[in-house]
Amino acid sequence: xxxxxxxxxxxxxxxxxxxxxxxxxxxxxxxxxxxxxxxxxxxxxxxxxxxxxxxxxxxxxxxxxxxxxxxxxxxxxxxxxxxxxxxxxxxxxxxxxxxxxxxxxxxxxxxxxxxxxxxxxxx
Amino acid sequence: xxxxxxxxxxxxxxxxxxxxxxxxxxxxxxxxxxxxxxxxxxxxxxxxxxxxxxxxxxxxxxxxxxxxxxxxxxxxxxxxxxxxxxxxxxxxxxxxxxxxxxxxxxxxxxxxxxxxxxxxxxxxxxxxxxxxxxxxxxxxxxxxxxxxxxxxxxxxxx
Numbered sequence: 001x002x003x004x005x006x007x008x009x010x011x012x013x014x015x016x017x018x019x020x021x022x023x024x025x026x027x028x029x030x031x032x033x034x035x036x037x038x039x040x041x042x043x044x045x046x047x048x049x050x051x052x053x054x055x056x057x058x059x060x061x062x063x064x065x066x067x068x069x070x071x072x073x074x075x076x077x078x079x080x081x082x083x084x085x086x087x088x089x090x091x092x093x094x095x096x097x098x099x100x101x102x103x104x105x106x107x108x109x110x111x112x113x114x115x116x117x118x119x120x121x122x123x
Numbered sequence: 124x125x126x127x128x129x130x131x132x133x134x135x136x137x138x139x140x141x142x143x144x145x146x147x148x149x150x151x152x153x154x155x156x157x158x159x160x161x162x163x164x165x166x167x168x169x170x171x172x173x174x175x176x177x178x179x180x181x182x183x184x185x186x187x188x189x190x191x192x193x194x195x196x197x198x199x200x201x202x203x204x205x206x207x208x209x210x211x212x213x214x215x216x217x218x219x220x221x222x223x224x225x226x227x228x229x230x231x232x233x234x235x236x237x238x239x240x241x242x243x244x245x246x247x248x249x250x251x252x253x254x255x256x257x258x259x260x261x262x263x264x265x266x267x268x269x270x271x272x273x274x275x276x277x278x279x280x281x
Contacts, residue, residue: 049182
């Protein structure tokens with residue numbers, strides 16, 4: 001099998017919240033679509049255990065970062081949609097500042113890896 | 124009820140036994156499962172194969188149950204009060220072994236054909252892997268060679 005980048009599970013967990021908040025900042029969504037977006041955004045390198053997304057989403061709801069609404073999907077199934085709240089936007093902005101600070105520090109130590117900050121819009 | 128519908132019904136019943144998971148959670152997980160199965164079917168897998176891989180990607184039920192319980196500790200407490208047991212009995216009625224046995228033969232037969240599916244499934248499957256290990260954990264054993272690159276149990280709650 002080809003070698004794939006293994007991202008440490010702590011890093012996966014730490015990046016999960018800002019990723020989900022950022023995805024919801026682009027518009028309301030639901031579990032499966034969020035997960036697909038994560039796969040695309042990370043080029044398949046952030047592989048989540050699918051079901052674990054839901055306790056995370058429920059936590060974001062408890063924190064007031066998202067609101068939820070059950071609707072009927074186009075396939076006729078019950079589906080819970082998640083919408084970012086103003087608190088969620090503020091939390092995302094705070095997370096972005098934290099990640100930029102961390103990646104900037106790492107970037108300074110790793111010349112030539114400027115793509116990290118470019119990806120965060122901080123080039 | 125066709126085969127995959129009865130498999131999903133059996134899966135629902137199994138998940139319903141897990142502490143910390145309520146009916147809404149199961150509805151949400153089932154919507155996810157059906158989405159994934161449909162996508163795998165569209166990629167050329169049979170309904171049974173799609174079901175197996177979708178269940179695997181969802182993660183093992185014990186791990187999921189723990190995460191739901193962590194987030195919904197109040198809910199778990201109520202369940203414990205009703206159940207009166209620290210370790211609510213898990214159904215090990217063998218539904219999954221039965222299910223795995225029923226589909227394993229079909230899966231093995233398909234392996235050669237699936238080998239042509241542009242790397243979606245890339246290795247042979249050990250039937251004993253399905254039969255030896257009870258419950259969903261048997262699917263948590265390494266199916267990574269199938270192109271199912273999920274890491275079972277990776278928690279997303281920091």
